[in-house]
Amino acid sequence: AQKVTQAQTEISVVEKEDVTLDCVYETRDTTYYLFWYKQPPSGELVFLIRRNSFDEQNEISGRYSWNFQKSTSSFNFTITASQVVDSAVYFCALTKPNTGFQKLVFGTGTRLLVSP
Amino acid sequence: DGGITQSPKYLFRKEGQNVTLSCEQNLNHDAMYWYRQDPGQGLRLIYYSQIVNDFQKGDIAEGYSVSREKKESFPLTVTSAQKNPTAFYLCASTGTGPQPQHFGDGTRLSIL
Numbered sequence: 001a002q003k004v005t006q007a008q009t010e011i012s013v014v015e016k017e018d019v020t021l022d023c024v025y026e027t028r029d030t031t032y033y034l035f036w037y038k039q040p041p042s043g044e045l046v047f048l049i050r051r052n053s054f055d056e057q058n059e060i061s062g063r064y065s066w067n068f069q070k071s072t073s074s075f076n077f078t079i080t081a082s083q084v085v086d087s088a089v090y091f092c093a094l095t096k097p098n099t100g101f102q103k104l105v106f107g108t109g110t111r112l113l114v115s116p
Numbered sequence: 117d118g119g120i121t122q123s124p125k126y127l128f129r130k131e132g133q134n135v136t137l138s139c140e141q142n143l144n145h146d147a148m149y150w151y152r153q154d155p156g157q158g159l160r161l162i163y164y165s166q167i168v169n170d171f172q173k174g175d176i177a178e179g180y181s182v183s184r185e186k187k188e189s190f191p192l193t194v195t196s197a198q199k200n201p202t203a204f205y206l207c208a209s210t211g212t213g214p215q216p217q218h219f220g221d222g223t224r225l226s227i228l
Binding site for chain 1: 147156158160210221224
């Protein structure tokens with residue numbers, strides 16, 4: 001069975017601080033995909049990144065970076081110099097490859113509060 | 117712009133009443149999904165559909181029903197059999213392969 005654990009329920013930081021959101025996953029599949037989504041107060045989920053299990057390169061996109069480590073089954077997300085607009089709930093999710101259908105297993109989310 | 121439209125944004129249900137949540141997409145995606153989100157929990161899959169006229173139960177399908185008569189549309193009916201319907205409902209769609217799912221803005225359902 002697949003499982004995603006986001007142990008941090010809520011994190012509060014002050015603007016310009018760096019913050020890391022943890023994601024630990026469990027799967028027996030050798031091939032799988034990991035995702036991060038952002039859910040702002042408006043409610044929709046916004047896709048941030050997808051990583052496949054064969055690509056352990058870390059990725060940086062502006063103030064966002066992701067650290068994928070298969071050895072520890074983790075896919076952590078770091079926001080550098082956080083801003084108030086980063087306040088949202090962030091979800092990590094896992095799926096195995098399947099043409100035509102994608103069953104995402106979500107973590108319970110981490111609520112990030114960035115205060116000015 | 118291509119996207120997913122969910123309506124209404126807020127919905128109230130009386131005891132014993134069925135209500136239908138609308139989900140329309142113009143992304144030409146084959147697969148569509150319905151999720152339920154409760155406070156402090158992740159999203160849980162209710163139903164999904166890979167093609168028109170075909171759909172499958174997800175993890176928490178009891179008390180819900182769906183139809184997929186058109187590629188663009190995947191309405192969800194919350195029946196009176198669903199005893200705890202108060203939640204935030206999200207619709208999503210995806211194309212072929214492990215593409216990221218695109219989500220609508222959600223419908224918040226409450227009991228009167």
